[in-house]
Amino acid sequence: MWFLAWREIRHGRVRFGLTALLVGLVAFLVFMLTGLAVGLGDAGVSGLRRLPADVVVYAAGSEKTLSRSSLPAADGARIAAVPGVSSVQPIGQTMAQAKGPGASLPVALMGVEPSAPFAAPGLGRGGIVLDRTLEGKARPGDVLTVQPGGVRLTVAGFADLGSLQHTAVAQVPLDEWRRVQPSAVGAYLVTTSGDARGISAAVPGTDAVTKSEAVEAVPGYSAETGTLNLIRGFLLAVTALLTGTVFWIFTMQKEPSLAVLRATGARARLLVGSYLVQVALTTVLGVAVGLAFVAGIGAAMPAGTFSLPGGSAALSAVLLGALALGSSAASLRRLLTVDPLLSLGRNA
Amino acid sequence: MSTPLELRGVRHSYGDVEVLHGVDLVLKPGEVTALLGPSGSGKTTLLAVAGGLLRPTSGHVSVFGEDIAGLRLDRVARRVAFILQAGSLIPYLTVEENLLARRVVAGYKITRADRARAADLLGAVDLAAKSHRHPDELSGGERQRACVAQALYTGAPVLLADEPTASLDRVRGRAVMRLLADHARNTSASVLIATHDERALDLVDRTRSIEDGRLLTP
Ligand SMILES: Nc1ncnc2c1ncn2[C@@H]1O[C@H](COP(=O)(O)OP(=O)(O)O)[C@@H](O)[C@H]1O
Ligand SMILES: [Mg+2]
Numbered sequence: 001m002w003f004l005a006w007r008e009i010r011h012g013r014v015r016f017g018l019t020a021l022l023v024g025l026v027a028f029l030v031f032m033l034t035g036l037a038v039g040l041g042d043a044g045v046s047g048l049r050r051l052p053a054d055v056v057v058y059a060a061g062s063e064k065t066l067s068r069s070s071l072p073a074a075d076g077a078r079i080a081a082v083p084g085v086s087s088v089q090p091i092g093q094t095m096a097q098a099k100g101p102g103a104s105l106p107v108a109l110m111g112v113e114p115s116a117p118f119a120a121p122g123l124g125r126g127g128i129v130l131d132r133t134l135e136g137k138a139r140p141g142d143v144l145t146v147q148p149g150g151v152r153l154t155v156a157g158f159a160d161l162g163s164l165q166h167t168a169v170a171q172v173p174l175d176e177w178r179r180v181q182p183s184a185v186g187a188y189l190v191t192t193s194g195d196a197r198g199i200s201a202a203v204p205g206t207d208a209v210t211k212s213e214a215v216e217a218v219p220g221y222s223a224e225t226g227t228l229n230l231i232r233g234f235l236l237a238v239t240a241l242l243t244g245t246v247f248w249i250f251t252m253q254k255e256p257s258l259a260v261l262r263a264t265g266a267r268a269r270l271l272v273g274s275y276l277v278q279v280a281l282t283t284v285l286g287v288a289v290g291l292a293f294v295a296g297i298g299a300a301m302p303a304g305t306f307s308l309p310g311g312s313a314a315l316s317a318v319l320l321g322a323l324a325l326g327s328s329a330a331s332l333r334r335l336l337t338v339d340p341l342l343s344l345g346r347n348a
Numbered sequence: 349m350s351t352p353l354e355l356r357g358v359r360h361s362y363g364d365v366e367v368l369h370g371v372d373l374v375l376k377p378g379e380v381t382a383l384l385g386p387s388g389s390g391k392t393t394l395l396a397v398a399g400g401l402l403r404p405t406s407g408h409v410s411v412f413g414e415d416i417a418g419l420r421l422d423r424v425a426r427r428v429a430f431i432l433q434a435g436s437l438i439p440y441l442t443v444e445e446n447l448l449a450r451r452v453v454a455g456y457k458i459t460r461a462d463r464a465r466a467a468d469l470l471g472a473v474d475l476a477a478k479s480h481r482h483p484d485e486l487s488g489g490e491r492q493r494a495c496v497a498q499a500l501y502t503g504a505p506v507l508l509a510d511e512p513t514a515s516l517d518r519v520r521g522r523a524v525m526r527l528l529a530d531h532a533r534n535t536s537a538s539v540l541i542a543t544h545d546e547r548a549l550d551l552v553d554r555t556r557s558i559e560d561g562r563l564l565t566p
Contacts, residue, residue: 003445003452004438011440011482260436263401264502265425266453340401340421343432344392344510 001273004261008254009278016282019246023286024293026242027320030235031294034316035301035308037228042307044221046162047108047131047169048214051091051118053189055196056214060207064217066093066164066186067108071206073184078203084194089116092177092186098128098144098170100155103137105130107170108163109146111177111186120159120171127156128176131168134158146172149180165219232316239320244327247279251331258335259342268336275335276325283324287317350413352377352506352538353398353428358407360390360397367393369561370407375506375538380529382549383542385558391542392433394558395508398540400424411506426454429504431512436495437483443470443494444479447501454502469497472527488515496524500531507531507539518547525551 009016042049048056048066057079062069073090080088092111097104107130112119120129128144135158138144142155153172161169178184190199190208199208209217216222251258261271291313298306353375360368367390375381385391396402398409400416409416411427429450430436437446447466448458456462470479473493483491492515499507509528513521525541525548532539532553541552549555557564 003458004441004449007445008440257438257440260432260438261449261453262421263425263430263432264436264450264453265422267422267455270453270455341396343430343436344396344401344434 001270001277004270005274005277005281008274009281015250016278019243020282020285020289022242022246023239023283023320023324024289026235026239027287027290027317028293028297029290030232030239030316030320031290031308031313032297032306033228033232033235034312035294035298035306037225037232038309038312039301039305039307040166040228041221041225043163043166043305044224045164045215045218047110047164048162048218049211050160050162051189051211052191053089053211054192055190055199055208055210057188057190057199057203057206057208058214059187060200060205062187062207064207064209064214065219066091067095069187070183071185071187075203075206076185076188079188079190079199079206082192082194082199082202084198085190085192087191089113089118089189090174090185090187091116091189092174092181092183093164094148094177094181094186095165095167096149096170096180097147098138098153099147100138100142100144102139102142105134105137105144105170106167107134107146108165108167109177109180110161110164110169110171111174111181112171114173120157120161122156123171123173124156125173126154126176127173128153129156129159129161129171131161131163131170132158133163133168134170146180151176151179236319236323240323240327243279243283243324244330247275247328248331248334251275251334255338256342258338259340262338263340263343271335272332275328275332279325279328280321283321286324287320290320291317351375351410352412353540354408354410355394355398356408356410358394358397358404358409360393360402361405366405367561368397368404371558371561371563373398373556373563375540377505377538378532378536379554380532380539380541380552381554381556382552383540383558384544384546384549384555385542386544389558390561391544391558392510393561395430395510395540395542399428399430399508401430425504427504428506428508429499429502431495431499431507431509433510433514435483435491436498437491439483442480442482443475443486443497446483446494447498450498450502466497466501469501470494473497473524489517489520492516493520493524496527500527503535505535505537507537509539509541511543511545512541513543513545513548521545522548522551 058069096109196208355373
């Protein structure tokens with residue numbers, strides 16, 4: 001198989017090289033969009049995704065949005081009483097502006113109990129902990145004035161808090177958050193062995209959803225990732241069409257050789273094997289080219305917009321490979337039904 | 349030993365038009381038979397049927413006693429090799445690789461001995477200097493000699509050659525005929541050569557004439 005496949009590629013290196021380059025360009029776009037979907041998605045919801053919870057309990061009518069939700073303090077005990085619930089943590093969140101000596105920073109201000117397991121280390125009364133992406137824009141000990149409310153808080157440090165709606169999260173004690181947003185509690189994070197619906201039913205005025213539903217409901221998130229994934233889907237379809245067409249043409253063009261090979265006794269296995277080796281080599285090379293491009297360009301993208309974890313990259317690569325192989329299988333029938341009689345060269 | 353190739357009552361039609369009207373032919377080991385006939389008399393068709401590329405409309409073709417009607421083409425190809433008029437060189441392989449490819453097609457791995465044998469054969473057809481060229485870098489005559497070398501390389505006991513001297517001058521044509529004759533003598537192969545070239549008939553053991561799809565009685 002290698003004998004024929006490799007020599008044909010070597011002899012036709014321009015056409016195979018161009019095909020690999022084309023696959024590489026489309027693969028690059030696929031990787032790019034995958035990275036953007038992950039990166040932008042993360043920037044939209046990582047602040048929520050990192051919080052430990054099975055269920056998020058919002059106020060009914062808040063459209064499952066943290067910053068719009070407000071619940072009474074007494075609901076905490078009611079939720080805790082629902083069967084299966086093992087822990088309940090109140091949080092609150094408001095979009096705010098934190099003005100310091102160096103800069104004015106937009107933050108997704110998140111109020112949490114300093115005793116909560118997910119509270120940033122060092123979080124205490126009068127303090128604020130900023131997401132690490134804000135390192136350099138403020139320093140520990142800086143006093144920030146948070147608007148609305150004009151609350152003055154001291155930077156206690158930095159932690160990996162993530163971001164919400166493309167805005168870095170800043171944690172403050174729930175009591176300080178209440179001075180910014182006069183409300184008892186925004187929402188509750190619940191650990192439970194039961195389901196979300198049970199909580200909505202047991203506690204009137206609440207809308208409990210699973211954490212993944214809560215993530216989907218973050219404003220803008222579904223629309224952004226949905227659009228990117230749609231384009232990605234189109235590009236994958238383009239890949240399939242591209243490889244399918246190119247290899248179809250290649251197969252047609254070499255029908256005389258295929259006829260000779262058949263007439264001299266080549267078995268189907270040899271022809272199919274050689275063909276698939278060529279498709280696989282071209283695709284692997286193309287995907288590698290795409291990865292090389294994306295490694296170069298992805299590194300130059302601003303933080304918070306692009307992120308291509310190994311798993312997502314591998315998934316995209318496998319998808320590209322599978323589509324290329326699948327679409328080029330369309331030529332197999334043609335490959336196998338070439339008439340060895342053509343080799344007599346007189347059917348013109 | 350059973351007969352290398354035997355055709356009994358072979359008829360063949362393209363659509364409604366019958367072009368072989370009951371051909372009986374037996375090839376013996378080590379013997380070169382010339383199939384002499386004008387253009388359109390059915391030589392190529394006869395060879396294609398004999399080598400399993402075409403099925404006879406009726407009648408039987410057997411190779412070493414086995415009817416090829418029930419055999420897959422790759423099984424037939426192990427015993428019957430063609431020298432095709434249109435050539436059988438794969439354009440993306442060098443001349444040497446075109447020989448080696450026959451081994452690959454037959455399911456073998458290439459060994460050092462295979463390469464040595466290829467080099468010998470290419471020397472015998474005067475192509476040693478061109479063994480690393482691609483077919484499109486050869487002249488028509490060189491291509492034809494490469495095809496002959498290819499067929500000899502298979503070591504098949506039956507060789508069917510369709511006008512192997514057609515694009516060669518007298519000297520080269522005779523050289524190819526002698527090569528085929530020597531091959532038959534040295535390896536006991538049966539060789540059937542379709543031709544309308546009567547210049548080198550002194551080199552063959554037997555001549556059968558074909559006219560309008562019928563073999564004339566010798
Ligand atoms: N594919 C085909 N379809 C129909 N008729 C054909 C085909 N090939 C050959 N023929 C006809 O069959 C006859 C024998 O052709 P062929 O075997 O090629 O003769 P030769 O090789 O002696 O020139 C000719 O009359 C030719 O026109
Ligand atoms: Mg002919």
